[in-house]
Amino acid sequence: MANYFVGDIQGCFNELRLLLDRVSFNPSKDVLWAVGDLVARGPDSLATLRFFESLDNAGRVVLGNHDLNLLSVHAGIRRAKSGDKLTRLLESKDINKLIDWLRQQPLLHELPAHNLVMTHAGIPPQWDIATARAEAAAVSAALQQPDYVEAILQKMYTNTPEGWDPALSGFARLRYCINALTRMRYLFADGQLDFECKLPPARGRNPELTPWYDVPARSSGTLKVFGHWAALMGQRTNPEILPLDTGCCWGEFMTMWHLEANQFITQAALK
Numbered sequence: 001m002a003n004y005f006v007g008d009i010q011g012c013f014n015e016l017r018l019l020l021d022r023v024s025f026n027p028s029k030d031v032l033w034a035v036g037d038l039v040a041r042g043p044d045s046l047a048t049l050r051f052f053e054s055l056d057n058a059g060r061v062v063l064g065n066h067d068l069n070l071l072s073v074h075a076g077i078r079r080a081k082s083g084d085k086l087t088r089l090l091e092s093k094d095i096n097k098l099i100d101w102l103r104q105q106p107l108l109h110e111l112p113a114h115n116l117v118m119t120h121a122g123i124p125p126q127w128d129i130a131t132a133r134a135e136a137a138a139v140s141a142a143l144q145q146p147d148y149v150e151a152i153l154q155k156m157y158t159n160t161p162e163g164w165d166p167a168l169s170g171f172a173r174l175r176y177c178i179n180a181l182t183r184m185r186y187l188f189a190d191g192q193l194d195f196e197c198k199l200p201p202a203r204g205r206n207p208e209l210t211p212w213y214d215v216p217a218r219s220s221g222t223l224k225v226f227g228h229w230a231a232l233m234g235q236r237t238n239p240e241i242l243p244l245d246t247g248c249c250w251g252e253f254m255t256m257w258h259l260e261a262n263q264f265i266t267q268a269a270l271k
Contacts, residue, residue, distance in 0.1 A: 003111070003259040005033040005118070007234075007244030008227040010066065011042030011085060013051065015254045015267045022265060023258065027058035033109065035227035036064025036120030036182065038102075039089065041249040045070075046089040053101045061105045064120035064228060065182040068156065074099050075149045078157075103143045107181045108136035114259060115221065121184040121228040122241075125217035126164045126191055132219065135177040142174060162192040184212050185229050191215075200231040213241045225257075234264075 004023060009016055025032065038052060038061065039045035052059045072078040073086060074095065080086045089095065109118045110133070117123065123132050142152045155171050156178060164176060179193055186194040186209040194209055201211050213224065214237065227245035234246045234255055248254035248269045256265045 002030045002261075003033060003114075004030065005035065005225055005242075005244060005257045005259065007035055007246055007255045008037040008064065008230065008249070009034060009042070009048055009254070010037050010040045010249035011045035011048055012248045012254060012269065013042070013044040013047040014270055015248055016048070016051075019254060019256045019265055019267045022267075023256070027055055031058055031060060033060045033118055033225075034062070035118060035225060035244055036062045037066040037227060037245075038064070039070050039086065040066040040084045043085060045086060046092050049089065049098045049102065050094070053098060060109050060118075062109055062118055062120055063102070063105050063107050063182065067102060067105075068153075068178070068182060071099060071103055071143075071148075072153050072156070075153055077149070077153055103148060106136060106140045107177070108132055111259075114223070116223045116225060116259075117219070118225040119181045120226060121180070121182050122212050122226045123217070123219050123222075123224050124164055124180045124184065124191075124193075125187070125212060125215040125219070128218040129222055132181075135173070136181060139174050139177050139181075159193070159195050162195075164191065182228070186210060187212050187215055198229070198231055200233070200235075201237075203231075211237075213238065 038048050052061055073080045107119060117129055142148060145151055161172050161176050168176060184193055186197050188194060188208055197204060197206060197209055223240055223242060225242045229243060230245045230247040230250060232243045234243055244255050244257060246253050246255045251269045253266045253268045
């Protein structure tokens with residue numbers, strides 16, 4: 001058995017297939033872990049969702065901000081952006097089935113045997129893993145309810161609260177979790193989330209901002225696997241983080257990590 005972790009796919013299904021062929025991925029014995037953002041800017045979000053839905057237990061997915069956006073577009077809360085290339089997916093005959101499958105996916109996965117946790121954007125340093133697990137589970141429970149559109153999607157699009165407070169309750173608590181696990185990059189000195197800067201740390205010009213993974217963390221000792229921040233291009237600044245988004249949908253490449261071999265396999269974006 002092998003565990004393969006792949007960075008943001010964003011509808012770049014052909015590149016994913018080439019990676020899987022190169023490692024002879026076998027869903028009867030291997031597991032494919034995806035850090036979220038299965039859909040959006042690449043040409044084939046439909047094939048990507050159909051593939052992961054078909055994997056059953058051989059696929060482990062966490063939701064990213066683009067996946068949540070798809071749920072909102074399908075529900076009529078938001079309009080699809082032309083650059084997201086979602087038309088064929090939204091008009092597919094099995095869209096309702098795929099949406100129902102997608103909203104069953106969690107915001108956090110763990111692999112305890114390897115002391116590893118996977119989310120789309122990371123783990124806020126104020127949380128230990130038990131807190132992250134509990135907060136992510138609360139969001140997932142809300143998404144899986146029949147009234148998920150009114151209960152969560154319609155209330156999701158705001159940046160507040162920017163900071164974590166254990167006293168948060170109701171939807172404010174859910175919203176902080178969504179923003180932290182699917183949108184986080186930088187933090188201010190007081191721990192508040194910044195939603196503006198997407199530059200890599202080497203090019204960041206705001207001395208008040210620190211990458212979330214450079215702040216002393218209560219989750220210390222656990223490997224955090226994440227995507228979302230393509231500008232990092234997979235660069236690691238400490239051994240407890242593993243960023244896997246390397247900008248395939250922007251013309252760069254897709255990265256896959258074979259856990260057991262600690263091997264990285266890449267596939268250049270197809271023209």
